[in-house]
Amino acid sequence: MAKSKYAIQATNIHKSFGKLEVLKGLDLKIHRGTIVALLGPNGAGKTTMVRILSTLLRPDKGAVSIEGYDVVKDAHSVRSIIGLTGQYAAVDEYLTGRENLRMMGRLYHLSKEDTLRRSEELLEQFDIVGAADRYAKTYSGGMRRRLDLAASLIATPPIIFLDEPTTGLDPRSRLAMWDIIQNLVTQGTTILLTTQHLEEADRLAEYIVVIDEGKVIAGGTADELKSKAGRERVQFTFERDSDLKKAEKIIDGKTLEVDKKLKGLSVSNDKGVARVRQLLEKFENEKVRVTGMSLSKPTLDDVFMKLTGRKATHKDSHDESSDKKEAQL
Amino acid sequence: MKRVKPEPRSKIYWALSDFAVLTKRSMVYIVRNMDQALSTVFMPIMFLMLFRYVFGGAIETPGVSYVDFLFAGILVQTAAFGATYTAIGVTTDIRRGIVDRFKSLPMVSSAVLVGHTVTDLVRNTISAVIMVLVGLLVGFRPEANAFEWLLVLGILMVFTFAISWLSAIMGLLSKTVEGVQWMTFVFVFPVTFISSAFVPTASMPSALRAFAENQPVTHVIEAIRSLTVGTPMGSHGWLALAWSLAILIVSYLAAVYIFKRKTTAN
Structure with missing residues (x-):
């Protein structure tokens, strides 16, 4: 090669x-x-x-x-x-799961023994054994996709x-x-x-x-x-304005954004749940009453916004x- | 992961294997796709009953009884409609991404067309036998000997195989399954009805009659009619075979060409 x-x-x-x-x-x-x-x-x-x-x-x-x-x-x-799994689950509906795999093995020009062995391995590996002898048209969407992917792996590409x-x-x-x-x-x-x-x-x-x-x-x-797109952010909302003020003092970071109207604030969070727990503990200790919390992750839209200046x-x-x-x- | 290697065999071995694997795949449809199986058999039986008992009494067929006249027509029409399952199969495979999948494999991917056409051939042979049995039940009295029956089967098979390859082209060109059903219907309906299938062509207006008497479906019908109930053969036998073979060869080459072009070249 x-x-x-x-x-x-x-x-x-x-x-x-x-x-x-x-x-x-x-x-x-x-x-x-x-x-x-x-x-x-x-x-x-x-x-x-x-x-x-x-x-x-x-x-x-x-x-x-x-x-x-x-x-x-x-x-x-x-x-x-190569093995290709397209956007559609390209399995034959009137063949069983097992028959689909065996057909693919032979079309990849594997020997009959290898085809049989690989088919059984894949049925096992992809959790299709129980449905192996049912027509693929009776499969759920997830199962079809698994069968489809299994089919493209039969020749271990x-x-x-x-x-x-x-x-x-x-x-x-x-x-x-x-x-x-x-x-x-x-x-x-x-x-x-x-x-x-x-x-x-x-x-x-x-x-x-x-x-x-x-x-x-x-x-x-x-x-x-x-x-590039901005970190994950964590948002809190509070019961009273005084809670919000206390919370601002506790956090006091560069990425802090306060929304007085909503009695809420948000701050970038790159340490995941640990950081959220830490903040909640501090609020608890200072008797700050939190009414809500949410995390927002940067999305493809955010990446696009940063890269192209427009929405995806x-x-x-x-x-x-x-x-x-x-x-x- | 341990790599599984392809089995080293000749190209011809694998090409034949690809044909066999995909023919076997299409063949299970005959039994497993019940909708298809029922419509293949019931449609022609209904046509047979309709013409035998509803319209038949009003149609004059000099020299033979109407049911004897009708039978060759029904048999050929059944074969022509039955040969359009290839079109539906091909369009469905393209739509579902199955053709893409085959194209990405180290195989002869046009074998998918062979699978469908050979399956049509087998299905049509089965439905022809059923039609003969039903025909006998409703009064069809053939005079053919064993050899003549073999000729009937031969002519019918070459004809239906040719129409299957023609419908493979329609399947490749069509965008949707509904579309291809229409396309094949619009093609098969006129060529089987504007023929000598149900009425003697002598009763048709002259332009229609000229078409009906010279188009391939009529030659196939007349050849089979002559072999089964002894109407004059004339040149129908040779013309039926010549037309069928010509359609088969041209359609086969065109279908394989379109298949390759459509799925890789651009």
Whole structure:
């Protein structure tokens, strides 16, 4: 195998659909064995980029190498070392979970023995054993996604693309999915995932690439990005004005913001729950009566605000679907 | 994680394996997709009853009884409608992202088209047998010997396979499942009704008649009619085969080309 320093290396990728320029010179370098998130709003070009990296689309300009193989000239070699989990759970509804996995194993050209062994391993690992012989159309959303991800892992590909792996999942299934993804990384797999949520990128990725309108606008660890966007803040509200005054004295920091009308204040918080507990204890000791408390985390919007001076473009559902259509052309 | 390696085999072995795996996948639909199974069988039976008992009495068919005349028409229409499941299957696979998934694998991804068309062929063979049995129940009295029955089956299979590949193209071009259902209906409805399937073409206005007498579906119907109830064969047999093979080859090449273009080239 032609080894390169990076598992994934994309240089100056351009892609247009008709007059619509989706990617405008995107660069990406991903070290082997790391997990990287491509973070951006709808229409930023995330899906198009994943489709180029996974050989489904050809770039108009620029080059991509996956483990040293060119995605255009050597697509076949690339396909045998990648696993793709798209935005839709692409499982066959009229096949059972087990049959879906076995079909994928054979299509990855694994031997019959390896296919059977891997299918059973994955059913176990992804907690689908109990439903293994039910048609996939009877599965819940979370279960379908798990089966879908399991299917892309059957040939133990060293590189995995996850396009919005938790979109449309309920919070519990999302947490389960996150656990599964985190486990993959500990096994040495290189993962590129796309997401619209800073929280998800933060939770899963070692490195985050923020893209907007087809270009990389920032890159860094979650902490680096957040420090650009402003820290997490903690807010308190109090019973009386005198409580507020006392609290102001207790906190007295540079990042303190007071709202007299609401009888409340907020302060940046980079030490998590420990700091909140500390503050509450101090209030207690000084007999300051607290009526409410909340934490606010910086969001993709905040990062965008800082990076671009505008809000992350929230497109309505119509734009979203047309974006998907374009990505499929 | 320990890497699992692909099994080293020849390209041809894996291409055939891809065809087999995806044919097996589509084949389970015949049994598991009950909606599809029921509509494949009940629609043609209803048409058969409708023409046999409701309209049939008013239609003159010189030389043969109406039910004997009708049967070849119903058989071919069943095959033509049955061949459009490929279109629905292909569009559904594209919509669901299943085609994308196959494209990202080291396989012959156009095998997905083969899977659907071969499945249509099997499903249509089954429904043709059912139609013959139902036909016998309602008074169809064929005179064909075993060899002639084999010819009927052969002609019908080449024809239905050709229509399946044509409908694969429609499946690739269509954006939605509803859309493709319409597209195939708008295509199959006129070519099966403006033919000699249900009435002798002699009763049609001249322009329509010229089309009806020279289009491929009529040749297929007339060839099967001749083999089953002894109406004159003329050149229908050869023309039926020639048309079917031509449609098959052109549609196959076009479908594979469109599949490749649509899913990678741009």
